[in-house]
Amino acid sequence: MIYLSLFNGISAGRLALSRAGIKFDKYYIAEIDKFANKVSEFHYPDNIQLGDVNNWREWDIDWSDVGLVTAGFPCQSWSLAGKQLGDKDERGKLFWTTLEIMSHVLENNPDAKFMLENVKMKKEFEEYITLHTERALGYVNKTLINSSLLSAQNRQRYYWTNFKVSQPEDEGILLKDIIEDDSIADREKAYCIDANYSKGTNLNQYLNKSRRQIVFRPCEPRENIKQSKDGLIHVANASDIKGNEQIKRIYSDAGKAPTLSTCQGWHREPKVAIYQRPRGKNNGGVHTEKSPTLTSNSWEHNNTLQYRKLTPTECARLQTFPDGWCENIVSNSQSYKCYGNAWTVDVIAHIFKCAYRENKHEAIRSGVNYEQSCSANI
Numbered sequence: 001m002i003y004l005s006l007f008n009g010i011s012a013g014r015l016a017l018s019r020a021g022i023k024f025d026k027y028y029i030a031e032i033d034k035f036a037n038k039v040s041e042f043h044y045p046d047n048i049q050l051g052d053v054n055n056w057r058e059w060d061i062d063w064s065d066v067g068l069v070t071a072g073f074p075c076q077s078w079s080l081a082g083k084q085l086g087d088k089d090e091r092g093k094l095f096w097t098t099l100e101i102m103s104h105v106l107e108n109n110p111d112a113k114f115m116l117e118n119v120k121m122k123k124e125f126e127e128y129i130t131l132h133t134e135r136a137l138g139y140v141n142k143t144l145i146n147s148s149l150l151s152a153q154n155r156q157r158y159y160w161t162n163f164k165v166s167q168p169e170d171e172g173i174l175l176k177d178i179i180e181d182d183s184i185a186d187r188e189k190a191y192c193i194d195a196n197y198s199k200g201t202n203l204n205q206y207l208n209k210s211r212r213q214i215v216f217r218p219c220e221p222r223e224n225i226k227q228s229k230d231g232l233i234h235v236a237n238a239s240d241i242k243g244n245e246q247i248k249r250i251y252s253d254a255g256k257a258p259t260l261s262t263c264q265g266w267h268r269e270p271k272v273a274i275y276q277r278p279r280g281k282n283n284g285g286v287h288t289e290k291s292p293t294l295t296s297n298s299w300e301h302n303n304t305l306q307y308r309k310l311t312p313t314e315c316a317r318l319q320t321f322p323d324g325w326c327e328n329i330v331s332n333s334q335s336y337k338c339y340g341n342a343w344t345v346d347v348i349a350h351i352f353k354c355a356y357r358e359n360k361h362e363a364i365r366s367g368v369n370y371e372q373s374c375s376a377n378i
Contacts, residue, residue, distance in 0.1 A: 001067035004105065005029045006053055006098060010326060010338045011040040012319070013070050014047070016348035022356060024068070028061055035334040036341070042329050053094065056101050063108035068355070071098045072117040072343060078129075079119045086125055095129065099136040106137060113163055113355050117343065120144065120156040133160050141165060145351075146230070147344035148256050152178045153318040154230040155259045155344060159351060168350045174231075175272060176253035178317035219250050219273070219307045231256035235273050236305060250307040257310070260318050261340045269309040269336060270318075315339040320346040 001024050005013045008029035017024070030050040031037050040047055050059050077085045077092030086092050102114045114137065118129070126142075134140045143165040147155035152173045159165060219236040227233045233255035237248040250271045251257060257270045310318070312327040312335040319339050326335035 002026045002028055002062065002065045004061070004066050004069040004101075005031075006069065006071035006101060007031065007073060007094075008040060008047075009033075009036050009072070009342050010321075011044055011047065012321070012343040012345050012348060014044055015321070016343070016345050016352055019345065019349040020352040020356075022352055026065075028059075028066075030056070033341075035330045036338055039326050039329050039338060043325070053097050053101065056097070056104075063105060066105045066109055066112050068113050068115075068352075069102055069105050070115045070117070070348075071102070073098045075119045078121045078125050080121060084122065084125070086128070095132075099133065103136050114161065115351060115355075116160040118158055120158060126158060129158075130160065137162065143167075143351075145347055147319075147347050148173075148231055150346040150350065151318055151320050151344055152257050153260055153344065154232055154256045157344075157347070161351065161355070163355045165351050165354045168347065174253065175251065175255060175257050178314055179253055179272065180311060180314060217307055219305060221305055225252075227255055232258060236307065238271065238307060257318055260315055270315070271307045271309055273305060273307050312336060312339070319344050 003014065003017065003024040003026070005011070005028070008031040011029070014027055026048060027044065027046065028048045028050055029040065030053045031040065032052050037049065050056075050061070073094050074091040076082045077087070077089035083089070087095055098116065102116075105112050105114070116129075116133065130140060130142050139162050141161050141164050143159045143161070145157060145159060145165075145167065147153050147157070149168045149170045150173070152175045218239045220239045221236045222234060225233065225235050233252035234249050235252045236250040237245075238250060241248050247268055249258070250273050252273050257272075260270060261268055312332050313323050315336060316323060316325050316327070316339055319342050321339065321342070326338045330338065
C-alpha cells in the first residue's frame with residue numbers, strides 16, 4: 001500500500017507513522033520547498049517525490065493502492081494571524097486542489113483514509129472547510145487538538161478525517177523539559193548559542209570570544225503575572241525589540257511555549273526568560289528591576305532577568321522531532337522555518353493510531369521507539 005503525503009514538509013507524517021508502528025510499502029510525497037525536501041531526502045532517501053500538487057493529474061502513481069493520504073494545506077489565507085482571505089487567495093485555493101486529489105484517491109480506493117490539517121480559524125472558515133470536505137469526500141470527523149497535550153507548545157490545530165479521533169492524554173510537558181540548559185546561562189553557553197557571533201569581528205576577537213558573544217538580552221518584567229488558560233506564563237517583554245507586541249513576549253519555562261511559527265526574521269523566534277548562574281560578582285537568580293544594557297564586558301554586573309531565543313534544537317523538541325532533524329542539514333534560519341511549518345509529530349502519531357485501532361488493524365504496536373524501523377505492514 002501507498003502513503004501519499006501532500007504538502008509533505010520535512011516528512012513529519014512518515015516519522016509519525018514510524019512512531020505509531022505503521023509501515024507502508026511506498027511513500028509518495030508532494031513538496032516544492034527545496035529546503036524541506038533536502039531534510040526529507042536526508043532522512044528518507046526512498047521517498048518518491050511528486051513535486052507540485054497542481055500537477056497531480058500527471059503523477060505516475062497507482063491510485064487504487066493509496067491507503068492513506070494526508071495534507072496540511074497552506075494556512076496563511078485561513079489563519080487568524082493573516083488577512084483571512086480564505087480561498088480568494090491563491091494559496092487558499094490549494095484547499096480545492098487537496099479535495100480533488102483526495103476525492104480521486106477515494107474513487108479508486110473507497111477504503112483509503114484521509115487527514116486534512118490546518119490552523120485554528122474563525123468559525124466561518126472552519127464550517128466552510130468542513131461543509132465542502134463532507135460534500136467532496138463523504139463522512140468527515142472534525143477534531144481540534146492542542147499540541148500542548150503532548151509537547152511543551154501551545155498549538156491548536158483542526159484535523160478533518162474519515163475516522164474517529166480521540167483527544168490524547170495530557171503528558172504535562174513544560175517548556176523547562178525541552179530547554180537545553182535548564183534556562184541557566186553562562187558565558188560559554190551564550191557564546192555557543194549565537195549563530196552570528198563572528199559577524200563584525202576580526203579573527204583574534206572571534207577566537208578570544210570578545211565580540212558578539214552575548215545572546216542574552218534585556219527585558220522588562222511584568223506585574224501581576226498569571227498563567228493563561230493555554231498554559232503560557234508571560235513574565236516579561238523584550239526591551240530591545242521594536243514592533244508587534246506579540247513578538248516581544250518572554251515566557252517562563254515553568255509553562256508552555258507559544259505556537260511555533262516559521263520564524264522568518266524580525267525576532268519571531270519563541271523567547272524564554274533565563275536565570276544566570278552565580279559567577280564572580282554575579283549572585284545569579286532573577287531580579288525584577290529593568291535590565292541594563294548587556295555587553296560582553298559587564299557580565300558580572302548583569303544580575304537581572306534576561307531572555308534568549310529558543311535554539312533550533314529546542315524548536316525541534318517543541319514539535320517532538322528528534323534533535324538535529326533539520327539543523328545538521330540546512331541553516332538555522334531554514335531550520336526555524338521548517339519546524340514552524342511542520343506538524344507536531346506525536347500528535348500525528350496519535351491520530352494515525354486512532355485510524356487503525358478503530359478498524360482493529362494489526363499494524364499498530366504500542367511502545368514503538370521512533371528511532372527503530374517498523375516491521376508492521378499495511
